[in-house]
Amino acid sequence: MAAASPTVVFDVGNVLLRWDPRLVYRELIPEPERLDWFMQNVCTAAWNIEQDRGRSWADAVALLVSQHPEWEREIRAYDERWHESIPGIVEDSVAVLTELKGRGDKVYAITNFSREKWSECLIRFPFLQSFDGVIVSAHERLIKPDPAIFELLMQRYDLAAGDCIFVDDSARNVAAAGALGMQTVHFVEPIDLRSALRERGLTL
Numbered sequence: 001m002a003a004a005s006p007t008v009v010f011d012v013g014n015v016l017l018r019w020d021p022r023l024v025y026r027e028l029i030p031e032p033e034r035l036d037w038f039m040q041n042v043c044t045a046a047w048n049i050e051q052d053r054g055r056s057w058a059d060a061v062a063l064l065v066s067q068h069p070e071w072e073r074e075i076r077a078y079d080e081r082w083h084e085s086i087p088g089i090v091e092d093s094v095a096v097l098t099e100l101k102g103r104g105d106k107v108y109a110i111t112n113f114s115r116e117k118w119s120e121c122l123i124r125f126p127f128l129q130s131f132d133g134v135i136v137s138a139h140e141r142l143i144k145p146d147p148a149i150f151e152l153l154m155q156r157y158d159l160a161a162g163d164c165i166f167v168d169d170s171a172r173n174v175a176a177a178g179a180l181g182m183q184t185v186h187f188v189e190p191i192d193l194r195s196a197l198r199e200r201g202l203t204l
Contacts, residue, residue: 009167145176
């Protein structure tokens, strides 16, 4: 039986924190077409996700520099200037999180995040320490949309899928959570998150 008030499980990147790695290269690679090529062929999404799976940034950078020595400055910038890719918070989402915590609700998160950058973001954005439980992909060596990462959250924190609302900007992650029985919100701006949560049974 579903809980009277569902439990919200947040993604972090582009739900609570704005993230765009292209921001790192506004000065280094100002030409849009050249930057497109670089992001598709050098610092690719597939390369980045391995840091979320647990690979260290030192190893990741060394690997790419060995493969693309002509791009060494730009590759190192992805790591060294990474915080430029996080320009700030998604204010409405953080306001919802703060409201839920303020009234005593338990709130959780599942995020694809590297170990090093997550530790740094806990300092830069203290609200990330307010969750009642967080599954960080690099800590577990599991990444969304693997069903195992959602099952780990439920096992570790004694949650039932049907009692949860999962909020994520990735359609693949939302589909994976939904397949396990979680209610879901595909977070694509502009979105009224409060209304979406109310529609799924949360009182706000």
